[in-house]
Amino acid sequence: MTATERVHLSYRPDYDVSRVRGFSDCVFAVAITLVVLSFVVPERGITNDELRGFLVHEWPRYLSYLGAFVVIGSTWMLHHRLFEVIVRVDGRALWINLALLSLVVLVPFPMQLLGRYHELPSAYVAFNLTALVLGLFGSLLVWYTTHRHRLIPADLDERWVRTYRWQAAVLPLGFAVATIGSVFGMPGAAVGWVVLGVGWFILRRRLGVVRVEPETPGLTRAGEEEEPLRRAEQIEVEARRAGRVIPFAAAYLESGRLERLLGFSDNLYAFAITVLVLHLQPPQGAIESNDDLNRFLAEMLHPDLIGYFTGFAVVGLLWHFHHRQFLIVEREDGLLRAGNLVHLMFVAVMPFATLVLSSYDSYPAATITFALAAGAASASLAALLWYVTTGHRLVSTEIPTGELRERRLLALIPPAAFVFSVPVALVAPTQAQLLWLGALAGLGVYRRHAASRAG
Known part of the structure; x- marks a missing residue:
């Protein structure tokens, strides 16, 4: 084996962080849009009172949609904050992230089970168990990327790392309690969600919020876009005019995060608009003449x-x-x-x-x-x-x-x-x-x- 081949085989590349981030946001947006596809509309030919009764009777589906949105949305917010500070992505992190996304896309399925069979304990177990495994992979991604500052800046405030690890751990803890309680149906599952909310509140009160303020030189690495830098300078100047102090590094991060929030929003809007057309279907019965087709189109x-x-x-x-x-x-x-x-x-x-x-x-x-x-x-x-x-x-x-x-x-x-x-x-x-x-x-x-x- 030549020296060139040995170098090639031992090369371990870092992946494009922005591409991983954009791909992940697209998957999150698709998953959020897919959960609505479980909603059903009755066949035509019923009265207004029957339609109203049907929509009211579907409350379990709407409640399960809210739960699915909380699961996906909270996971996205943790993912969003993590990728604010990640400076590179290696192969292991990429595969952990892909496993996380596979579970995000899976959430609509147990949500449909819960909406359709809300009276059966197994439906709650399936939903909360999926959320539990999703939370575990989210916590694993956080711990892997932040362990010994593996994929984050070496000068990142250790308080932020500790706080963020605890925040990531709250989700699987709450869903673990919900999964165990789900054996007893809706009341037991609700206990886990209460634990989730109370745990998050206590964590915020005990640990507070730590700002991310890495050293400024790390922001000017080769290939960095100039627009976020100019916007960061403007944010810093305007903050000082208003009597507030925002270090340039923090201003840069605030500037960059906004781009991802907007990209995620645009993705969801785009998928929502696309889903609108899914109910337009060609005729199901036999079309024997052009008049039949014209009648259908009319x-x-x-x-x-x-x-x-x-x-x-x-x-x-x-x-x-x-x-x-x-x-x-x-x-x-x-x-x-x-x-x-x-x-x-x-x-x-x-x-x-x-x-x-x-x-x-x-x-x-x-x-x-x-x-x-x-x-x-x-x-x-x-x-x-x-x-x-x-x-x-x-x-x-x-x-x-x-x-x-x-x-x-x-x-x-x-x-x-x-x-x-x-x-x-x-x-x-x-x-x-x-x-x-x-x-x-x-x-x-x-x-x-x-x-x-x-x-």
Whole structure:
């Protein structure tokens, strides 16, 4: 064997951290979107009262969706924070991460079991056992990458490493208790979730929150993009103007984290929009003539296609508002990440609400279901805007306070329109749907007028 072959065979490469990060976020976004596909809509031909009764009767599926979202969302937040500080990825870390992602994608299956067989203890065991193994692999990834600073900066604060390891351990501990309690059904499983919440609260109170502030020279390694560096300098200057001290290294990390949060959000929006079209299916029966096909397409135009375009317009506008809001956001914190996850949880429900609306557009129950889902998504987005702009918390101090106040008030128009349409839908579903379009069109006209006035 030649020297060249020996070098080649002994070479152990480091993997592209940004690519691993982006791939992982895409899998998380797909998994969150997939959990909604378990929601079912009854066949057409039932009455409004039967539709309302069916939707109410499906509460176990909705509750299991919430549980699945908590499991996937909390795992993503831990994964997100870990990859803020990882500077390289080796082969073992890559495979641990892939195992973690395989379990993330698996979560929708036990969630469906739980939603369909919520009266059987085995359904709770399957769900919590999956969450337990997922938590164990998440904790393993944290311990492997941080052990002796294997894949993180050597100068990273040891307090952060210790705190983060404990945070990663809370998830499998809580789900272990839930798995054992699941043998006794829902009450036993609920105990584990209480342990999870209480453990997280105690951990935050006991250990606090440790900021990540590595040495600045490590941020200027070869090949680093210049844009995050410029933004970090701006964050630091503006913080000092406001009387706060943010070291440049911390500002850099805040700047870089925002890019990943936005990428993850865009992935979920993209998959939610794509899922909207899955309910459009070709005819199942025999089509013997062109007239038969024309008849099928004419019946499909209303309400299927109209419902699809309505859902696409609302999800697209939500993404548009999300995009506009984050243009002024310059950094992130834990509450912003958590609030954005809550917003995405409601966005992921929009394909189901659209399917209900397109199947029963003339029923009050269908219009109310869509209005509540869209209202929750737009309201959570408005709450994010209020949080980041109040006191210039996460936005530039150079933006006038009056402009931020106007943005906050305008953000209340979409959720107000959807909420107000609920009582209208009880007597006139079509008028309630027109109310949505009118409010959104009015908001667009006002913004155009404001932009031309400013220009």
